[in-house]
Amino acid sequence: MISQKGIIRLSVILGIIFWSLFTIVDLMALFSELNGIAFGIPPFVSNALLTLFIISLILFYRFNIGQAESVNFVDLLWRVFVSGLIATVVTLCIEFFFTIFASSKVGSNTLVINFLYHVNIGLVIAFLVSTFIVWKRLILYQKNKSLLATWQLYEYALIGTLVFDLFSHNYQDPAFLTVYAILVLIGLYLSFNLKWIAYLNFKQKWRSILFVLLVIIYIWYFFKTLMFFSEKVQLVRDLLDSVFILSLITFIIIYCVIALLVILFNLPTTSVFEKKLEEAVNFQRLSQSIPAGESEEKVYEILLDSSVSAVYSEAAWLQISDPNKNVEITLTHNLDKELIPVISKAVNNSRFKKILNSDFERNPKSLKISANLKEVNFRSILQFPVTVKGEKIGVLALLKEVNDGFNKEMIDIIDTFVNQASISVENFRLLNEAIINERYKEELKIANRVQNKLLPDRLEPCAAYDIHALSQAADEVGGDYYDVYQLDEERTALIIGDVSGKGTSAAFHMAQMKGVFQSLVQLDLDPKEFLVHANNALSRCLESTSFITVSFFVIDSKTKQITFARAGHCPSLYYCAETGETKYFKNRGLGLGILRNFNFHKYVQVNEFTYQAKDVLVLYTDGITEACNDKKEQFGYDRLQSALTKHADQSPATIQQGIIDDLYEFCGKESLNDDYTLLIVKFN
């Protein structure tokens, strides 16, 4: 396909060629006629060349003006003006030429006159076609389907007349007149499409009037010139015998006249239309969400500016005071801030005060007031509350120097503006809250990662036992803790703990527990001393309502002895492989941090037993035993016991998975709502 530029260039070249050929053929015909020689080429050929010339012009302007990006109407009219100006200047030159050589031989030579006439024809047609294309764009502005169909009909009919023109007709011919009449009627119908005028501002309207007037003057002038030629000498062709040209001229003139009248009558109401447009723009500005990084103040500024210009108020203020969000703003327009209390007092004293709220939304704290004032520089005031989420956060007040300065339309506009501003501020605040929440979530994710590091990442099996653990927090972070420490080649310390409560506070205490364990375990204390020291340390760290329950074990692989103490933690479960029985170690104990004095040691009981190969020790937190099903029954100690008995001959990982499977099967839930930990030790 040829590009748009290519088409424009091609149409220019073709236009010049066709015009030259058309001129040459016509002049040759004239010459042979003058000299009485029989001319071989029929008049049909010259008509065809003129038609081709016109088609080239239509093509050129269609792509040059018709497709131009700009939809500035004044720009379009400017193009018409320029092409008309060129045509006029050239025509004037020709006229000047005739004035100079009026008496000479050159000036009265028929051939010369006809040549110049052809030049004129070319320029006038170019002007007419360009104007036609511009009119097309103007008419089709905001087009609909039926308008487009009518226009296409008109355009095809007009181009059709070019074919009609191929066969020379006289303008008195009935067929000529019929075609002409039909085209004029359609043209008249189309000429009432003037929507573009509404979008011109005051200045643009005046310029449009000027340009349209000039178009009329041009056409009148060209018409006069063409008439002058046809009167002056014998012409080989008369342009006015073409339906196409006549219809075009008539259509352009009709449109000019109608447009001129419409623009003129629209002039007085322009300011109203502009105002409405400005309101729409302001409304749009208010409704745009505030970009991140900007403050609410932007919205308040736009609200004040828009409101002032929407109701032509002489002065105004906007006072925002929202202690919740720490926002204190006072914006004024043409007003000293010190006058605000004075005027507010005058509003309270006003005897001509109207409350604009409808009855059902009347709230004495946020009244919309329109009042006439006394004793201040302003005679009337319109006062609106600014509310966010139903809470009044400020007041917008508009002032005028005349009584009753605010009518119903103005009040409605201000109402809309204030509402929109409230929505914008509300959205802005919601967005900020969402961002903060997002950040908290991120923080919790970090906390979750950090806490996972507090638990041993893997438990190494050793000669004495094989071990496996699982810990799951209900929230991002939890209060369950377990750890292992190799005291020496034979002995291992093992701890499981559960902080009261759950969530972030539990997680902090869990971290403290880890610190206490890692410090004290180095001292190689026996379980009782370990717990007493841990209680002492934690008593100074924990919140008054927090405590930590732990079970502490020391496993000796050499003697196969296990020494342990329980500080309020769930009793550990033990499976004896020899008898196939399971039992809980219910020795006495007290949670750490409960008794914050030196009596704690009285409540610690140390037990000792000997393990054998394939025995299983199960350490867990209350998240396991207290997990509930839909009937609010707890999983409980008995079910845990039977679950262990069922899986005890497996490896620690399998036992753990088996117990967890049984647990979930019992609860019938996707996740439990408490932290839980399960640690399985199987002895070798």
Add this chain to the structure above:
Amino acid sequence: MIKIDNHISDDPAYYQLSIGGEVDASSSIHLEEGLKDAMAASKKIIVDLTELEYISSAGLGVFMSIIQDLENKDIKFVIYGMEPKVFEVFEILGLNQLITIKENKDQALEAIK
């Protein structure tokens, strides 16, 4: 949900606090308020836990936190009427060693005399 009721008797003089329902991390605040009120009002407090279905570690934490206070202010404090399941929770933590626990109201009143 937690249910809290109080009843003040003049003769014999005691303050009775009844706790029912479930005490978890969020409702433990109400338990704490109830206990603080009781401690401010009387030197003889009995707490009826007959209706208590479940108490979480946060709830136990509230009981634990007042132990020292009770001793300092010389307040006689007895809880009673717990279901075995609830009692077990107190027992495992060891709170039964620090707080007087009775089976019924009569025993409780006897204990605070």
